[in-house]
Amino acid sequence: EAEVAxxxxxxxxxxxxxxxxxxxxxxGHATLYWYRQILGQGPxxxxxxxxxxxxxxxxxxxxxxxxxxxxxxxxxxxxxxAELGDSAMxxxxxxRSTGPAEAFFGQGTRLTxx
Amino acid sequence: TQLLEQSPQFLSIQxxxxxxxxxxxxxxxxxxxxxxxxxxxxxxxxxxxVTGGEVKKLKRLTFQFGDARKDSSLHITxxxxxxxxxxxxxxEPPGSARQLTxxxxxxxxxxx
Numbered sequence: 001e002a003e004v005a006x007x008x009x010x011x012x013x014x015x016x017x018x019x020x021x022x023x024x025x026x027x028g029h030a031t032l033y034w035y036r037q038i039l040g041q042g043p044x045x046x047x048x049x050x051x052x053x054x055x056x057x058x059x060x061x062x063x064x065x066x067x068x069x070x071x072x073x074x075x076x077x078x079x080x081x082a083e084l085g086d087s088a089m090x091x092x093x094x095x096r097s098t099g100p101a102e103a104f105f106g107q108g109t110r111l112t113x114x
Numbered sequence: 115t116q117l118l119e120q121s122p123q124f125l126s127i128q129x130x131x132x133x134x135x136x137x138x139x140x141x142x143x144x145x146x147x148x149x150x151x152x153x154x155x156x157x158x159x160x161x162x163x164v165t166g167g168e169v170k171k172l173k174r175l176t177f178q179f180g181d182a183r184k185d186s187s188l189h190i191t192x193x194x195x196x197x198x199x200x201x202x203x204x205x206e207p208p209g210s211a212r213q214l215t216x217x218x219x220x221x222x223x224x225x226x
Contacts, residue, residue, distance in 0.1 A: 004156075031212050042120075042202055042216035043157070055211050091156050100145035100164055101212035103204070105156030 002026040006092050006106035013113055018080035021109045024073070025094030031055075033103060034067055034077050035091040043091055049075065050097075082113045117141070118205055118217035126223040130192050135220045137203035138185045144208045146186050148177055151200040151219075193224045 005024040013019045025032050030051050035043035046065065047057040051072040060067065064083070069075040079086055089110050093103035121136045137146070145164045149157035161170050163179035163186065170177045174197075176189040190197055203217045 033214070035216075040200065040219065040221060042118075042218045044216070045213070048211075048213060050211065056213060093156070095212055095214075097212075100147070100162045101206045101214055102147060102159055102162055103157075103214055104159065105149075108154075108156045110154070 004106035016081040021077045023075045023092030029094035030097040031095040033093045037089040120217040135188045143205035145206045147204045149202040
């Protein structure tokens, strides 16, 4: 069964350092989402791609966060510099281009900023 | 921004009991999904509803989409410890270019 791949699973970084997360969506899924989730709460959308284009990045803190999907396949989310408040689960999901927008999630990256 | 409110936020019940979780909004959605998430893992899609009044069943889980497509409910019959997890609803606003807004979640604990 096809899955969304994310790496790393866990990341501990010091504040002010740079950190990057990688996501490989299910093959053929044109829509890719990056969400941030605080423990016990619902995911909050950071950025959404359709192929290589950004559809929505209105909630992405652009002074420190960046995201790219250069070839419309895998994607990278970067934080520089990391702050203590960035500690969270970062989830990547992908969706088909037709039908209801059903999101298939990766296992996520648990980020701890110390 | 389309807001989805889930209730209750926390629910702790004994094995064998029934329960209902609610997902409400003042906005219309073209589709609505329910997910279950276990600690340290990503959410897993349980069901998608698209038609007002639609009812779908998945073993002991029954999902209903409101007639006006603004709300949904999840009913679990004879809950088991394996049902424990964070239940999330997510809505797709009409014409939203496949955007998904998630509710705040219901943390369910089923005690043996």
